[in-house]
Amino acid sequence: MGADPGEGVDMHGDSREIQLGAALVEAADTLAEDFDTVAYLRRVSDHCVALLDASAAGIMLIDDGEPVSFGVSGRRQELALDLLEVQHHGGPCLESHGSGEPVPPVTIRAAHASSRWPDFTERALRYDIGSTxxxxxRREGTALGALNVFVPEPAHPSPSPAPADETGLLLAQTLADAIALGLANHRMFTRYRTLAGQLQEALSSRVRVEQAKGILAERRRTGTDEAFVALRQFARSHRLPLDEVATAVITGSQDIAELGRERPDPPRPRD
Known part of the structure; x- marks a missing residue:
């Protein structure tokens, strides 16, 4: 008889690997013009919940020690958002961000009893969160924020801290590293697009000025250098950008006759 196709195969493990692969692809997909940070953080948080069988998960982006943006899983969204917002005065997100290291799983009851993150743990107990x-x-030594996972209260809670789940921590950190890379790539993508747009506008402006110089030179029957001086003097005297005056000349909306009557100052003699 042939071997059972499923014999010796960890189907749950295969499923988790597929889920992790999909999560990493999602985390890397940030090079888009219509990129929405909040929606992106929600999607990757959803992947985290699915991978770790958690109640909810959320991501806090932090700048200069202050939270600047939240993204929470679609599952128990209100819970996750509330537990992120209450961490302004302390919590696992700020602690992990500050140290640059993971905060291993800790039971909420134990943390509350030891007065660790009192506001956060009191709120988490209301939601029957067992541990977090x-x-x-982090990206190249720069801390961007933290990923927080919320685990439900077990059927028989224990007052002692839960043992660290190395697999869960590793999965979460892998996903967090991919998210940090995706966010960093998007920032670079945005920066380059802005720079490219500025360079394109500068080039287009130069072309418009050259075109306006040619139009004025032809109508005034003078050289392009003199036409440029006239353009510049008109722009200065009317406190207008040179590109705006050039565009007006090209489109005919500027009073060409007035511009034509203005004579440029004679060049200064050289020493």
């Missing part, structure tokens, strides 16, 4: 952990979002 966080991993930093």
């Amino acid at each position: 952990f966080a991993v930093p979002l």
